[in-house]
Amino acid sequence: MPQRGRAQLNDDAWRLLLADPAAAAEALADPAARAAFVATAAALQAEHDDLTLLHEATLDHANEIEEQLAVKVEQIEALVVELEVRNAFIREVFGRYITDEVVNTLLESPEGRQLGGERRRITLMLSDLRGFSTLCEGLGPEQVVQILNIYLGAMADVIGEYKGSINEFIGDAILAVFGAPVPQDDHPERAVACALAMQRAMTRVNAELAAHALPALEMGIGVHTGEVVVGNIGSSRRAKYGVVGRHVNLTSRIESYTVGGQVLISESTARAIGERLRARDRFEVRPKGVREPITIFDVVGLDGPMAIELDTGPTRRRTFASPQGVSYTPLEGKDASGQEHPALLLSLDDHHNAELRAATCPPVRSDLKLVFAALPGVDAYAKVLAASDGRLAIRFTAFPRPLAEHLAGLPARVEP
């Protein structure tokens, strides 16, 4: 460096002198050499000061950058935690209704969170408890909630197994869809297999309810395939993945024709499944608000890859020693304003199927309100399954406990 040049001593000369103090003392005896030494030492000191400062200032800069880095890392870590909490929340909220697979699909695709719908052919499934409102009348609110939790929990598990998405719990009813949000080619078959599995699961549900001294439940399920609008419906603040369209209402109509333990499906679902479907009956109905009559299939099983069948189990029929006086009123919709007709209850089985003798015959599949002579204040409801020659086959859709207790106490002949 130029400063050292002024001292007229190169590095090697310096090293030699510094290594040998005796030689250094001899060399420095010369005044000119002493002056050169002092000048060089001063230059080195100045350079040393600069280097020390350079070192410190560079370290300061490095520390500053590291500090900023640490802050950024903390911010990222906080964001990761926030994101995990948010995803866990979404998973928990939606996971109650739809499978993890669906939640993950929605979380991973940005489109999944956008508002807007698309037209899609899917299969809808609506399940409802028979006579639940009547059943609730004699129970406290805690018991009602307990029943619903046991029932809905078990049904949600089955729907999850068949990869359906629970769209809504409406009281005791469940609306589930197959084929959306994640497309499924086999949605009609999946929905029907799921419905049959749900009916089978009712045995377990009722066993659990019995263990808690709670009354047994009966469920009807309607399944229908049609084109609906699916998507995130609502505002940016509150949106839900929903389905809209007349086929949703039609599914509800189909479900309304069920009695407990039944799975009724529309012709469009039946056609999509084809020969693998096992139905014990088919009939035409004219639902309100639907122009053409529709054909409904009473499904008992499914063959093929998702083979399953209804668990009908053995039934016992009790034929009463003395027929029970009862009056029935045909219902127009849910409104009981029609005329009363006298009849006699002849027999009843474990599944609430009963036989009546009556002078007049209401139409098949019509709903009846029944009041027994022995229990004037207790309303029971039933659906007509068959009617001919003064004999009615009915299925109770609401079977109040006082009636069950009354009939159980009557002398009867039991047949398997």
Add this chain to the structure above:
Amino acid sequence: MLDTEIKGPGYRIWCDASSRTVHFEGVLRLGTSEFKPIEELLDRVLADSPPALHLRMTELQFLNSSGINMLYKFAISVRKKSGTDLHVHASASIPWQGKSLPNLKKFLPTITLTLD
């Protein structure tokens, strides 16, 4: 002073001869030896002994330790050469600049530093 430019991924250093300004832009995180061309550019500019020299840092988002070291050494060179007024233009909105650039005064007390 020539109009010259050194470019790399994410950074650009260029001289504007008419305003005697060296512009630093982008993110500079090179290894010590990789700063050599920039160091040489600064030395060349200083070799012309301009009365005033401007370093514009307002577009320099990031500078690593090797980079600041080069800059401090350049300040020492300017001090030793004498006769050139060094002006550094920094940005207050880039945190490291407010912390590290004022240290240039320790190496070159006559420097003018403006924080925009």
